[in-house]
Amino acid sequence: MRLKVLGAYGSEGQGQRPSAFLVDDRVLVDAGTVGGALSVPAQIAVEHAILSHAHLDHTVGLAFLADTLAMIAPERCITACSIAPVIDTLRAHVFNDTLWPNFTVIPSRAEPVLRLRELPEETESRVGELWVTPVPVDHAVATAGFIVHDGETGFVYSGDTGPTLRLWQTAREMRGLKALIVETAFPNRMDGLARASGHLTPAMLGREMDKMPPDLPIWVFHVKPQIYQETAEELAQIDPARIHILEQGKTYNF
């Protein structure tokens, strides 16, 4: 499967976009940026979004994508999928006609441009052409990591998380996995902030490796752009053969 990196960062900087990935042109994995990375025809071709959690750096692109569909292609629909608490938050606090229009009833309740779909935890669900297993991880708010599979190959996506266990245990039982896409947000000196906010530092990532499926390459995303260089240098010291940072704008084949 093809994974295009729309945004690789844990916030926004000049030319640095928040986390979002596009699988096989049809399924978004998080949606921190969409319109900033895709042409309008490419945006309209997206059918699903699997969202790890409701934080803005993972969802604001969906808000603008719904706006684009309503204007340009109201006959199209994107289905945003996640675990129940994330869907509840999107309904109550984002698409609520206060923060942003309720695009689940636009242009009509019967045929809206946005649908919200709950996925059962730790169970494989069909999302477009893919199989998606959400597994809760350990972040400041309800968050899922995902195992995304096309029947032959797949990858693990951590979402935002601090040290976690269940996702790695579940991934160890799956076949065909080609990559672990794992967050790291802060440099080691911000260990206290990482713990308080449910994120990893390079040193914490190094300790997570003992629990992960062995041997799979680790592709890091969600480094904060404000402290990118320092974090990247620390990541390079852990295991340069196995750990790489995902590059925004690039497409990877897993």
Ligand SMILES: [Zn+2]
């Ligand atoms: Zn984030």
Ligand SMILES: [Zn+2]
């Ligand atoms: Zn977050």
